[in-house]
Amino acid sequence: MKPEGKKRIWAEYQKEIPDDHFFYVRSCIRQTFFAGSEQYFLKILREDLGKDVYEDPRHTTCTGIGYHGDVVPFETIQTVVARHFALATEAGYRHIAISCVTSFGIYSEILETWKHFPETLERTREDLYKATGRTFEVPETISHTSDIIYKFREEIARKAKYNLVDAATGKPLKVVEHIGCHYSKMFPKYGVGGAEFPHVLVGMVESWGGDIIDYPERRHCCGFGFRQYLVQANRGYSLFASRKKFESMEPYRPDMIIANCPGCTMFMDRWQYTIKEIDGITYGAEGHGIPVLTYEEVAGLVLGYDPWELGLQYHNVQSLPLLRKMGIKADPERRFLDRDGSRLPEPANLIDG
């Protein structure tokens, strides 16, 4: 094939990710379960990479879990997101950086809806003005925060204190990457590599020295399923989907799972604990669990930040074997500390604790 043809075909799998000046919106799930990840995303962007990231504390939930739980109408979520655009407009920002994959899917859906049904954009403008007196510009770009770390992955690699390699043997770590469904399954053009070749986490892992595991259920959903987890009676659905993934990846003996969706990170960690409690089964090498890390946590480890300030101790599957393998010295006794720095009693039954 001629190079121009190749270029044209691959163009639709590429994505424009801005270089600087981001308006940051948080995630209900990430800030609740992985608060350290959000803080270290900001720290890495601002301090390590020297970027301008603005956060307006008046931004709220996008209502996305309510929307996909079917209790929030589409018109409502469009207007809540439009309010975030209004805050960005007021602050002079045109590039939105979105922490949550559910939110990212919703922002993508809304922008596409406004293109295909221009009357919905006009109605949203009217609704927002009527409700709040605010007006907004449609942003120039939306990026998931994993897109932004992906964009700067080589700069992070150049500053690396540790790589994703076995410090004793020099061999690459074996990494499972899991992309949240709403990152690009719905609107492929908004994701790096689209839905067919999602490269956002692969790029990070390879730049930082690791090897990616390709396994049969690589693109299967983690099983969140919104109402399927939110309602107690339905949780078997969620567990069933995660278990299918674990059983599929197990033969490849992964050292870790990296995920870009906070929900997926949480479920794949929580369900490993549940399966161990119910059936006594773990899926990692030598009877270990498989630690599930956010991409911010992985970037933080690569840059040499303290694993306990990143929050790795708040995962059910502890990362001590992984840290040892990477050659990171981390004192397990400093994991659980009170505000005054004194040690708190350690939780029982952590995996690899």
Next chain:
Amino acid sequence: MEDLYSRLMQDVRFEEGLKACMNCGICTAICPAAEYYHYDPRRIVDLVQTRNNNIIKELLKSETIWYCGQCMSCKTRCPRGNTPGMVIMALRKLSQELGYFTSSEKGRQQFAIKRTVGDNVLKHGYCIVSYDVDPEVHPEQGPAWEHYYNHLDASLARLGGELNGSEGPTRLIPGEVLDELKRIFEVTGGHDLYDAIEDASEKKAEEMGMEFKKEGRDFEYYRHVVSADSGCHQCEPEDVRREVYETRR
């Protein structure tokens, strides 16, 4: 009876999600819900395409429309660019607007989602708040979360956050911002949907002879809808099948 297909067509997600299905079934092949439940998105789209009011009404009252987990894997794979997951979203919204959702065990669960996530949005400005994820109710969250939850201030401080602080993760959303959210809900129909879920659920609780309260979660009907499981969700949905057979005969 009102033309339900026309009502569905008023939802842009329905218009966008169902162009012309050729019933290839790839959506069902890729669907995680179809692996777990007796669920077939191809069949739902097929039923909706009949435009038959009775069939659509039965769907709105059925268990089957509540099995989808909205992963939207169907959107990626459909060769016609349809999105059965979006058709489901439109069906669920109409089911709640018309009060039909209380006819099914899975549909009745919408009341629990409204009382948790729905109420959190307007009370706190977030869908999920840490102090609401009680380890007693969420044993699957495990020991790491239980520790975090029991030492919330210390844990958050360690990670650079402050519960109900002025900025950062889990900051307090001020009253004037919550007022903006409430006005958005008023203007865009968010409150109307909440009210429809509440009203139909209260009526259903009365019909089932169960205690119901206007607020909170500590009462019989709430406890019932979050935990009830007939064990029949892997069974064929008889009601819808009957309608299809009768229509085609």
